[in-house]
Amino acid sequence: MNVLAIDTSTYVMGVAVLRDGQVAGEMVTHVKKNHSIRLMPAIRMVMEEADMKPEELDRIAVAEGPGSYTGVRIGVTTGKTMAWALGIPVVGVSSLEALAANGRYFDGLISPFIDARRGQVFTGLYRSRGGEVERVDEDRLILHEEWVTYVREKEEPVLFLSPDLLKHKELVGADAAINPADHLGRPSAIAFAGMKKEPGEAVHLFAPNYLRMAEAESKWLEAQKERE
């Protein structure tokens, strides 16, 4: 299967191309630069270097969130529009699941997380089985402190992975992966996870998984409740 994978959910930007299920090209940057400007040139470059024409693609896999709302929308919009134009399926992969894949040889619990401001993180719990990670606890938005306590209570070895590790070092300390590169999700992981998924819904319905309501909406709901 020929797959294009896209990740713009955090400051990590990733593009990968699989040909016949093998990695033909992969690019990762971790800089505070604009995804909207850089994503399309990156896709063009990786595709060209891998000698992959758009019409040869069988599927597009996208990091569907959680992460930066705007970032996720750039990847999702690009992925779904390309898929629609080419008449191929688009599949969403959790950006946390893709990050968890970096712990695929770890024996224990894997907790990838992305900073969500005000002490909160987007996170979830995964475990590796035979070199592949599977989700054991839903992705969620939670106060980081509360989450770390909850995970440690399980009394199992745990591996924390995050592009925002520096901001959260105190809480996770020695349980964070040692190699800095392991804290950046790889787009090829999104491609492989996307390859195994059933492309269920129509391309038109493909949308980000924000894991959080728009602020105006939650405030409005709160105001409604108070009125009652």
Add this chain to the structure above:
Amino acid sequence: MGDDGMKINEELMILGIETSCDETSASVVRGGREILSNVVSSQIESHKRFGGVVPEIASRHHVEQVTYIIEQALREAEVTMDDVDAVAVTEGPGLVGALLVGVNAAKALAFAKGKPLIGVHHIAGHIYANHLVEELTFPLLSLVVSGGHTELVLMDEHGKYEILGETRDDAVGEAYDKVARTIGLPYPGGPHMDRLAHEGEASIELPRAWLEADSFDFSFSGLKSSVITTLHNAKQRGEEIPEETIAASFQASVIDVLVTKTMRAVEKHGVERLVLAGGVAANKGLRARISEVCEERGLKMTIPPLALCTDNAAMIAAAGSVMYEKGQFADDRLNAQPGLELER
């Protein structure tokens, strides 16, 4: 006179995409002027309860809708992407998150199908809505009146814009909406104000901001404050001013300033055509007054139908067609530009 010599190929097929605010729209335009489809999905119902457009919610809607709306536009035009010569998209100004969806969809489409990409200025689009109605002839003056803009734009040829004057504070649509809110009308208040204005008498003398004698700039914030003060003072005296009277008096002041300044610019620059652009061009009072003075002076004039005054992708495709003929293409790095300038 009139003709700047630029010909748009009659068979040129442009797909336009517009997502700068709260409308997701896609359109196919042939030969720069013929609308084959113009699909507009308005989110206004989703934003009403917040009393205005919420950017994050607008962006979320755009992502959900964008490919569906594009498909619909192609289907209604009875063409496929293979028939399309280029993709034109609004690159700015507007809400950055909203613009990003259109821009990235357009880039993805252009890349996947190997089509040229064109970045269009939203206000150029509003002006080119007129080209879909009647062939533009030059030099022309455009009075742009929308939710975010109030300006007088002079054009000597296709695709070239000179701003003679613009608002120094609120845009005219914004002023309408703010005054509407103070008298308790639902969002967006402009159309309600327009309707009420026709039911009332402009019996309250409200200020007109003429600014410096030779200035083509506008200012509406003083007018807005004056309405608020008038209402406040009346309330203190235990009087109640009917909302029809407020609306009619406010509208009289707005139209007086807009039309007077526009006609001064017409005279000074010796233009041969006047075109109206933007959502406030839907205003019945303004349309009537402008038509009247243009007729008196024998000045050619175009006012787009209501559906082409508000945000839509056909106007983007029309402006994009001219850019196509001029070879003004964008590359893969095209980005959303919330503060994009018209004169470039």
